[in-house]
Amino acid sequence: MREERGHWYLLTGFVIGIVLGLVYSWLISPRQYQDTSPASLLPEFKDQYRAMIAAAFVATGNLPRAEARLALLGDSEVERALTEQAQRTLGEGNAPLEAQALGLLVVALGQGDVGSLPTLVPQATNAESQSTNSPQTDISNPTTTETNPEPTSQDFSATPSFPSSDQTPQVMGTVLSTATPLPTRTPTVTPGSPFVLQSNTFVCDPNLPNPLIQVIAKDSSGEPLPGQEILTTWDGGEDNYFTGLKPELGLGYADFLMTPGIVYQVQMAGGGQTVPDITPAECETQGGGRYWGSWLLVFSRP
Amino acid sequence: MLGVGAGLLYGWVVNPVKYVDTTPAKLRSDYQADYILMVAEAYQSEGDLDLAARRLAVLGDSPPAEIVRQAMILAAQIPYADSDQELLSQLASALQTWSPSLGGAQP
Numbered sequence: 001m002r003e004e005r006g007h008w009y010l011l012t013g014f015v016i017g018i019v020l021g022l023v024y025s026w027l028i029s030p031r032q033y034q035d036t037s038p039a040s041l042l043p044e045f046k047d048q049y050r051a052m053i054a055a056a057f058v059a060t061g062n063l064p065r066a067e068a069r070l071a072l073l074g075d076s077e078v079e080r081a082l083t084e085q086a087q088r089t090l091g092e093g094n095a096p097l098e099a100q101a102l103g104l105l106v107v108a109l110g111q112g113d114v115g116s117l118p119t120l121v122p123q124a125t126n127a128e129s130q131s132t133n134s135p136q137t138d139i140s141n142p143t144t145t146e147t148n149p150e151p152t153s154q155d156f157s158a159t160p161s162f163p164s165s166d167q168t169p170q171v172m173g174t175v176l177s178t179a180t181p182l183p184t185r186t187p188t189v190t191p192g193s194p195f196v197l198q199s200n201t202f203v204c205d206p207n208l209p210n211p212l213i214q215v216i217a218k219d220s221s222g223e224p225l226p227g228q229e230i231l232t233t234w235d236g237g238e239d240n241y242f243t244g245l246k247p248e249l250g251l252g253y254a255d256f257l258m259t260p261g262i263v264y265q266v267q268m269a270g271g272g273q274t275v276p277d278i279t280p281a282e283c284e285t286q287g288g289g290r291y292w293g294s295w296l297l298v299f300s301r302p
Numbered sequence: 303m304l305g306v307g308a309g310l311l312y313g314w315v316v317n318p319v320k321y322v323d324t325t326p327a328k329l330r331s332d333y334q335a336d337y338i339l340m341v342a343e344a345y346q347s348e349g350d351l352d353l354a355a356r357r358l359a360v361l362g363d364s365p366p367a368e369i370v371r372q373a374m375i376l377a378a379q380i381p382y383a384d385s386d387q388e389l390l391s392q393l394a395s396a397l398q399t400w401s402p403s404l405g406g407a408q409p
Contacts (some may be wrong), residue, residue: 013305014304014305014308016305016306017303017304017305017306017307017308017309018305018306018308018309018312019305020305020306020309021305021306021307021308021309021310021311021312021313022309022313023309024306024309024310024313025309025310025312025313026313034360035332036324036328036330037327037329037330038329038333040324040328041324041325041329042324042325044328044395045324045325045360047327048326048357048360049337052340052341052344052357053336053340055340055343055344055348056339056340056343057348058344059343059346059347060343060347069336069340071332089401106312131350161314176328217307
């Protein structure tokens, strides 16, 4: 009897020891991670990281590098994350240039045919993925160009491989010289002739039950212009927003939700024609139902 | 003691605590260097040194110039492209004359 009880004491002691060990290693003195990846950042810092990627993109126009950096954040839907952040930033109203940079990056991601472009990032990352924890040495030897044209987020999960070797400039130069022209890199209103109103149409669309001011900005050749600021003012208030933040509706598209009973004036930032007296109005279905219509304003550069 | 050892092994090595909400200061050094390169790229275009310093502040309490200097050392070791190292160098030079108390560059 005494010997059997002795075995149970041993087992009990072992279990208690494990519990104590876990308490110490998980709660009291957990392993400190000093070498985390951007994917592990707090959401607010991820936002800051994204904004920084967008600012750098606007400064350099280097889309492959921006894509590689975005992949490090591990967002399941990169463009959606950027768009939501741009809209949040616009809503907060304290960093319109940041919002515009995010919007430009979204647009560029939508436009860029990066899948067919050469990029050294996946190559460097593949080398990294076979290594342990020393990306510096691995990414210094990227073989160049055109393999793995559709990098996955998994490919980028381990390393920031873009600022790699001296080969970077040549590769990026090729990318920039063959890529679809990017939207303006300037985080301000695009210089040029003031916009003029091309058309002002009241739209009855049952699929748009809310009263919207829909704006489309085009260049002189009729191509949509993303990143254009629109000023909407009313008695006692104003708001500004940018084209291109809803790329699924067009690169030159933006909209603003009106409040019934308020009269708005709309103008493209940087001067040009003002459209006065925009106010919500109702439409009627064949069955007699009523819903709000929208105003569609098309601005173009002369 | 055997149990404690097994618990520590499991908690520190086999299944350590996963940090999912970290700060930029905890990023691996090459990620930090790339963040600093982004700041340098943006600074080259924007020319706003205060903004660059604020962006660098998330990486820790060290002076911004020191943060960039550390990135330059890593950039030389990796090595970054010459153009990227030049951007870091320009930012570091600009920050040498930047004073947080004045919020701008000193003459």
